[in-house]
Amino acid sequence: MQELKTCHGNMGRGKIEIKRIENNTNRQVTFCKRRNGLLKKAYELSVLCDAEIALVVFSTRGRVYEYSSNNIRETIERFKKATADTSNAYTAQEINAQFYQQESKKLRQQIQMIQNSNRHIMGDGLATLNVKEMKQLETRLERSIARIRAKKHELILAETEILQKRMEQENACLRAKIAENDRLQELSMMPSGQDYAIQEFFACNVLQMNMMENMPAYPVSDKKTLHLG
Structure with a gap:
């Protein structure tokens, strides 16, 4: 346990163990003292160092105590924006890395499944299969x-x-x-x-022509010997 040195007036220095105070009265007294000291330290830090500070404290009973060197809502919005910008820049890189890691893992698993399936179809590696x-x-x-x-x-x-x-x-x-x-x-x-x-x-034509050639020729009377009676 951590111990905190404190001073109690004439009693000198003493050590307080940092743990929950079981006594309700002592716990409430310690809360009020340390709350006031915390608010005072915040005020001093804002004045001495020109820092923008917003401090919010909730008691066990739900009461809220706050201190702000500026408007507390504006400081809170500024804090959200600053953390969001940092978170987004970091998240973008992380998302890309995680995405490619997941895709690579999925592809390796798919390749392994296909290889096992092909081996099973060929009748190999059946000892690892159940009924x-x-x-x-x-x-x-x-x-x-x-x-x-x-x-x-x-x-x-x-x-x-x-x-x-x-x-x-x-x-x-x-x-x-x-x-x-x-x-x-x-x-x-x-x-x-x-x-x-x-x-x-x-x-037939040749026969007729031969017959015509073999026929006797008739004599022609001479004109001079023709006598008219």
């Missing part, structure tokens, strides 16, 4: 497999549709080629018949 976490992991894997199968089925249907369209196009091309081949075959057969008809036509 409930195992079931959750199993349910998660089953859902993932179901989504993968659904996507796989969707891709198979899309590829099947593309193959069907391609086969239809190829079949259409083959049918067109077959029809073209049939038409060409018919055309290739038609010219042979026409050649035969043309050959018969030429043969």
